[in-house]
Structures are given as structure tokens and as C-alpha cells.
Amino acid sequence: MRSRARITTPEGITFSLATAGPVSRFLAVSVDIACVSLLAGIFDRLMGVLGLISEDWSLAVAIIAYFVIFMGFSMAFEWFRGGRTPGKYVTGLRVIDADGLRLLPVQIVMRNLFRLFDMLPVFYGLGGVVCLLNPRRQRLGDIAANTIVIRDRKLALPDMxxxxxxxxxxxxxxxxxxxxxxxxxxxxxxxxxxxxxxxxxxxxxxxxxxxxxxxxxxxxxxxxxxxxxxxxxxxxxxxxxxxxxxxxxxxx
Amino acid sequence: MIIDIRKFILEGRSSWSELEEFLDRLASDPGFAPDLQQLARLQFLYQRTSADLARVKTFSSEPELVGYLEALVGRAYAEIHESHRRRLAGNPLTWFFRTFPETFRRNIGYFKTALIVTLIGIAAGVLFLAIDPEAREVLMPFPGLLQDPSERVADEESAGAAEQADRHATFAAQLMTHNIKVSVFAMAAGMTWGFLTVVLLFYNGVILGAVAFDYVRAGESLFLSGWLLPHGSIEIPSILIAGQAGLLLGVAMIGRRSPDRLGLRLRKILPDLVTLIGGVMILLVWAGLIEAFFSQYHYPLIPYEVKVLFGLVELLILAAFLKLGGGKRREGGSG
Known part of the structure; x- marks a missing residue:
């Protein structure tokens, strides 16, 4: 059965949002990793030019660039594209605040820093298990940042x-x-x-x-x-x- | 009672569509700044749609209609009730030189705890190695540290400048990224109610204590100080600050004496966590550069006294920065 996050507004109105499960989230992350690898590959080619001058500096810049791209890719997209990375866009997912409020920059930074922890030991093993057991389908980064990942479908008024x-x-x-x-x-x-x-x-x-x-x-x-x-x-x-x-x- | 669903839709449709268009415009046009009249209209449409949602959930069972109205109310709720600033932290210099030390001081209790745990770890490392010298391989699981201290000092000092300067930029990059990852782990480990953070800090202390004891026992205290202090005076406090963040997170997870639910507790400490770990990252970039480009040069290229002095000056500046940076301590702090 699909998991739903229930949110009650100060006016006493309760609404629920369908949360994304570990499989769809893993697919989204796979697309993002492919994008990061592509970007890192392009950057690596560019660094080849620097390598002609200094192999040491070329490698150093490549290491730092990969780290920055890996950490910053999702942060940038989630901030500028309203909680959607390319992977989430493809799979129809979106990150939102767990209380239904707007996503804050500190939440985006925190949930993405926690990726390093959720990825342990391999293939998001820790994050995946926590996500599976959590009633709101949150990985550790989501719990720490108080965020949830929802199925973001544009619903139309039903035809009666x-x-x-x-x-x-x-x-x-x-x-x-x-x-x-x-x-x-x-x-x-x-x-x-x-x-x-x-x-x-x-x-x-x-x-x-x-x-x-x-x-x-x-x-x-x-x-x-x-x-x-x-x-x-x-x-x-x-x-x-x-x-x-x-x-x-x-x-x- | 079952409501007349067709009449209900007919009556509500125009308001729902208007709200949907308003929200679409807010999402797609970052420059759109509604005036007071438009905001009042948004508020009205939100309340109207919320009331419709409550009605349809009570008196009908139309999942498609409920889903449509829930999505609308959810989007409008986020727009109307969020009062925080959307933009990223303002001036990065103000953030680092003011916000970071202020945040550090506001949570100084967690730093003291992290320091005490590390000191206990150091004492334990010294004790373990003093009792059982054969335990070096267990206590120092890095091949570079297992070499006899005196032999290592002789090797380092006999190496030429070209050999010592080999691949320093790559080494610096590896150190920075590795240490930042370790710091993030120390913070994130706070999710285990602080337990793993304490274990990490203690283990770090054990290694530090064992290495220090090994070199001091071999009569290489000066080499050790000259090797560790230039980068360690920044790196070790950085790891402690990461531990401070981890303990802050751990205490929020436990939530003892707090009337707030978990989500709210975590939401309250998020800015402090991000500031602490962000400050640590910057400090570790500096420490990585110093370790790669300065710490690895030894006597006779750079006298140990110069390296020790450099490290002590760094430590002094860091302490002054954390104690005085940003002005007076703010009220309402924790820790």
C-alpha cells in the first residue's frame, strides 16, 4: 500500500501527500548519478588541458571538482528547481518540507550532506533500509532536515x-x-x-x-x-x- | 449525508482554477510579487478551497476530487504559511566571521563535551600503548604510522626538497575531501542519539593519544609537534566542532525536557548545524593546504621550531576567532 504523509494546517484542515518509496527514489538517484558522472567526465576532459602544465594540479582540481559537483548538484537543482533534481523530474518526485511548508536552504544543504551517511555501506544501503522502515519513507537525511519526497503529479479536476x-x-x-x-x-x-x-x-x-x-x-x-x-x-x-x-x- | 457532487464541483470550480493559476504563476515566475489585494485574494481562495476539501472529505468519497483539492491546498498552504527567508545566507564573509563563531559559542557546551570525550580517548590511547606496546597495529591502523618513529624521522629528514614536494596539490585535495567527509560523518552520526558521534570522537582520541605516546616515547617529541601542529591546530578543533554538531543533533533526537515533537526540534537546530559544518569545511580546506604544503616539509628544509611556532600562532588565532568573532554572545543559546 502506498504511504502517505498527513499534514494538518493551523486551520484544522488535514491533507495527505503520497510519499515516494525506496525503489522510485533509487531510480531518481541513479539518473542523478549518471548526470553527475557526465558532468565530471566533461570537467575531466577540460582538466586534461591543465594536465599539460601540471599533472599534480590537474588531478587536485579534478578531485575537488568531483566532490563539489557530487555534493552541489542536488543542492543546486533542489533549490533552483523547487525540490526537483533531473532524476526526480524524470520519476515524478519532489522534495518538500515534512510539514508542508516551503523548502529552506538549510534543509536542502542538510539532506544532501547526509547523503554521505545514507550511502553507507554501498548503494544507499543505510538510507534505503531506513526509508523502507520509516512510515513517511524518509532516509536519514530527510529525517535530519525534516523533509519528505512526494509523488508530484499535476492533478486535474476529475471529469464527472x-x-x-x-x-x-x-x-x-x-x-x-x-x-x-x-x-x-x-x-x-x-x-x-x-x-x-x-x-x-x-x-x-x-x-x-x-x-x-x-x-x-x-x-x-x-x-x-x-x-x-x-x-x-x-x-x-x-x-x-x-x-x-x-x-x-x-x-x- | 452525501453532497451533490456535480453541484459542488460546479460551484467550486472557478475558485479552484483561480487558485491553481495563482500558484502556477508564483512557481514559474520568481519575479512575481503579489500586491496586498492579490495576497488577500490568495488567502480567500486558500480558505475557500480548504473548506471545500473538508466538506468533500466528510460528505463524499471521491478520491480523484479529494486528491485534486489536497494537492491545491498543500501548495497554497506552503505559499501562505512559510515565513522564513527564501534566499540563501547573505554575505558569505559575514556568515563565516560573524555567524559561525556566534553559533559555536551558543553551543559551547557540546564542544566542551566533544573535547572531554576526545581527551578521554587520548588518555585511553596512551594507556593502551603503555600497557601493551604490541597493540600498535590495532591502535594505529594506518601503514604510515606503523613505522618506527625514529626511522621515520631519519627518512623524512634525509629526503630531498624535490621528494618532499612531490604531488602536494593532489595530496591537499585528497586531505580536504577526506577530512570533510569524516566531519560530516561525525555530525551525521548524531542521528544515533549522539552515540556514534561519541564513539567516533573517542576513537579519534585513542589514535591521537597512541601516536603521540609512540613518538614521545621514542624521543621524537619535537618532530611530532612540528609535524602535527601546523595542520593539527586547525584540523583537530575542526573535528571537535563537527562532533559538537553531532552532539547537538543527538540531543535534539533525544528531546529530553523539550515539549516539541522531533520534526520541530530538528527544524530549530538546522541553521546551527549547517553553520557549524559549513565553518568546519572552510577550516578543513585551510588545514588541508597547510598539511600538504607545509607540514610535510621537515628539518633541515624548515626548522621544527618554526613549524611549532606557526602551529601555535594558528591555534591562538583560531581560539580568538571562535571566542571573539561576531561580537557579544546572543541570548537563548543551548549547550
Missing amino acids: RYLETGKFNSFRDHPQLVARLRQKTSPEEAYLAAAAIARRDEMDADARGEVFREFAAHFRAKVVFPDEAVEGLSNEQYVRNVADVLMAQSRM
């Missing part, structure tokens, strides 16, 4: 047009029964019925028939509509009518 029956709904002629149905149905049940309608085309005919038969039976047990309201209704149409009256009290 699937709920529109476009037809006469016989259940609307019985407002008392509709009210009783609404009273006896939980939001989760209503959502499941709507979800079944939204995904009807993804099911084959047999499975669809079975799903809507069970849904219709479930809702029929809650409230019994008169014969004239249900006459000629298929199981699927019955569920559509139920979802329509449950989730849309008035016509749009």
Missing part, C-alpha cells in the same frame, strides 16, 4: 460527466424514497457505484453484468422502489439511477 444519465430518472418521482436511500448509503458506497459506471467500458460483458447485478441487489436491499419506477430497468440502469440521485440532487 459519467454520472449524467441523460435520460429520465424514474426514481426522482419518489423523493421520500430517494431521501431514505441517501440516508442509508455511505459516501463510499455511492463512490463505488459511480466508479463502476465510470469504468464500465473497461470490463467485459460477463464481468460487467455480474458487477452491476451485485450493485443493484445491494441497493435494492436498502430501499424498495415501487414497480412502476423499476419496470424495465436493467441492473446497470438501476445503478445509474441510484448514482444519479445520490450524487446529484439537482440537475446541472
Whole structure:
């Protein structure tokens, strides 16, 4: 099951963000390491020119440059690209403050310095184990810097047009029964019925028939509509009518 | 009760879209500075969307809609509630010459603890080697240190200037990066509630004590001082300051007598940790240069007395810098 970080605002509103697991984070880090290696390789070629003058100084500058690139690469990207390194961009991840606030420079510096510790003994072994055991999927650097890595998907407003029956709904002629149905149905049940309608085309005919038969039976047990309201209704149409009256009290 | 989801979306859609556009603009345009009216509007949209989120979570079960509103509220919350400065530390010189020594003094108790642990380690190293001279190989796990002190002094002093000057720049780079990594480990080890930091400091002290005792016993005290002091007078305090940061982190992890939760405790000490380790890095760059370009030159090229004097002057300057740098001690410190 996907891990989520729950954040409660001072206004008492709680929202949750999907946190990234060790595998996706390892993939992101792999991309970043490839980028760092590429940069270091380019720098190494440039240092070849300096090597003609002094091999000692050329090697010294290369050692320091690799260290600075290795430590500074993620810091620079996380700061200037809003918590996203190239690896995180590719894998759809982002670093944020664990309390949902903006990422501060000191947090970026700290979590990236801790990389040296999290990388032990090899391949982020320590960080990976801690990440796996931590409920917020934090490595040690994240714990120290109070940061989390989340799945950063741009969500769109859901399309609810699937709920529109476009037809006469016989259940609307019985407002008392509709009210009783609404009273006896939980939001989760209503959502499941709507979800079944939204995904009807993804099911084959047999499975669809079975799903809507069970849904219709479930809702029929809650409230019994008169014969004239249900006459000629298929199981699927019955569920559509139920979802329509449950989730849309008035016509749009 | 189940809300009329279509009506709910129809009524909220324009506010949510407006908030989304506002946040997109804030994220994509660093130069965008909203005026008071725009900020008031942002606040209103945030509160409206928060209320919608609470409503949809209570009276409906639409994961897509909840996810969309949670993402919006999360982004708006970060924009509205963050009061810290976004920019990086101002003037680097002010940071190093003022903030760093002030931070050091504010947490002086942790430095004293790190010093005591290291001194105990030094005493233990001396004791171990005095009791069991055969333990050299265990106590000094570096091949360079295992050579007989008198033989080493003879080798170093007979080496020519060209030999002593071989590959100093590369050596300096290796020393800097290695020592910085060790310092970061000493700090990060504080995550084990300070335990590993204490172990590292103690072990460092044991090696130091054993090496010092080995050379003093062989009558090579002057060589040892001339070899260690020029870079050690900066490097050893640097490791102690890294240990100070580790202990600060460890105490925050333990959180004894603190009413704050772990995240808040760590958030409070983050600026001090970054300042301490940042200052250590700069000191270690200097120590690396001195070790590679000065400490490795021995008598007769540079008299030991000159090297000892140089090291003592460095130590004095460092002590004065840490004690006096940045002016008066600030209130509300820890340690």
C-alpha cells in the first residue's frame, strides 16, 4: 500500500501527500548519478588541458571538482528547481518540507550532506533500509532536515460527466424514497457505484453484468422502489439511477 | 449525508482554477510579487478551497476530487504559511566571521563535551600503548604510522626538497575531501542519539593519544609537534566542532525536557548545524593546504621550531576567532 504523509494546517484542515518509496527514489538517484558522472567526465576532459602544465594540479582540481559537483548538484537543482533534481523530474518526485511548508536552504544543504551517511555501506544501503522502515519513507537525511519526497503529479479536476444519465430518472418521482436511500448509503458506497459506471467500458460483458447485478441487489436491499419506477430497468440502469440521485440532487 | 457532487464541483470550480493559476504563476515566475489585494485574494481562495476539501472529505468519497483539492491546498498552504527567508545566507564573509563563531559559542557546551570525550580517548590511547606496546597495529591502523618513529624521522629528514614536494596539490585535495567527509560523518552520526558521534570522537582520541605516546616515547617529541601542529591546530578543533554538531543533533533526537515533537526540534537546530559544518569545511580546506604544503616539509628544509611556532600562532588565532568573532554572545543559546 502506498504511504502517505498527513499534514494538518493551523486551520484544522488535514491533507495527505503520497510519499515516494525506496525503489522510485533509487531510480531518481541513479539518473542523478549518471548526470553527475557526465558532468565530471566533461570537467575531466577540460582538466586534461591543465594536465599539460601540471599533472599534480590537474588531478587536485579534478578531485575537488568531483566532490563539489557530487555534493552541489542536488543542492543546486533542489533549490533552483523547487525540490526537483533531473532524476526526480524524470520519476515524478519532489522534495518538500515534512510539514508542508516551503523548502529552506538549510534543509536542502542538510539532506544532501547526509547523503554521505545514507550511502553507507554501498548503494544507499543505510538510507534505503531506513526509508523502507520509516512510515513517511524518509532516509536519514530527510529525517535530519525534516523533509519528505512526494509523488508530484499535476492533478486535474476529475471529469464527472459519467454520472449524467441523460435520460429520465424514474426514481426522482419518489423523493421520500430517494431521501431514505441517501440516508442509508455511505459516501463510499455511492463512490463505488459511480466508479463502476465510470469504468464500465473497461470490463467485459460477463464481468460487467455480474458487477452491476451485485450493485443493484445491494441497493435494492436498502430501499424498495415501487414497480412502476423499476419496470424495465436493467441492473446497470438501476445503478445509474441510484448514482444519479445520490450524487446529484439537482440537475446541472 | 452525501453532497451533490456535480453541484459542488460546479460551484467550486472557478475558485479552484483561480487558485491553481495563482500558484502556477508564483512557481514559474520568481519575479512575481503579489500586491496586498492579490495576497488577500490568495488567502480567500486558500480558505475557500480548504473548506471545500473538508466538506468533500466528510460528505463524499471521491478520491480523484479529494486528491485534486489536497494537492491545491498543500501548495497554497506552503505559499501562505512559510515565513522564513527564501534566499540563501547573505554575505558569505559575514556568515563565516560573524555567524559561525556566534553559533559555536551558543553551543559551547557540546564542544566542551566533544573535547572531554576526545581527551578521554587520548588518555585511553596512551594507556593502551603503555600497557601493551604490541597493540600498535590495532591502535594505529594506518601503514604510515606503523613505522618506527625514529626511522621515520631519519627518512623524512634525509629526503630531498624535490621528494618532499612531490604531488602536494593532489595530496591537499585528497586531505580536504577526506577530512570533510569524516566531519560530516561525525555530525551525521548524531542521528544515533549522539552515540556514534561519541564513539567516533573517542576513537579519534585513542589514535591521537597512541601516536603521540609512540613518538614521545621514542624521543621524537619535537618532530611530532612540528609535524602535527601546523595542520593539527586547525584540523583537530575542526573535528571537535563537527562532533559538537553531532552532539547537538543527538540531543535534539533525544528531546529530553523539550515539549516539541522531533520534526520541530530538528527544524530549530538546522541553521546551527549547517553553520557549524559549513565553518568546519572552510577550516578543513585551510588545514588541508597547510598539511600538504607545509607540514610535510621537515628539518633541515624548515626548522621544527618554526613549524611549532606557526602551529601555535594558528591555534591562538583560531581560539580568538571562535571566542571573539561576531561580537557579544546572543541570548537563548543551548549547550
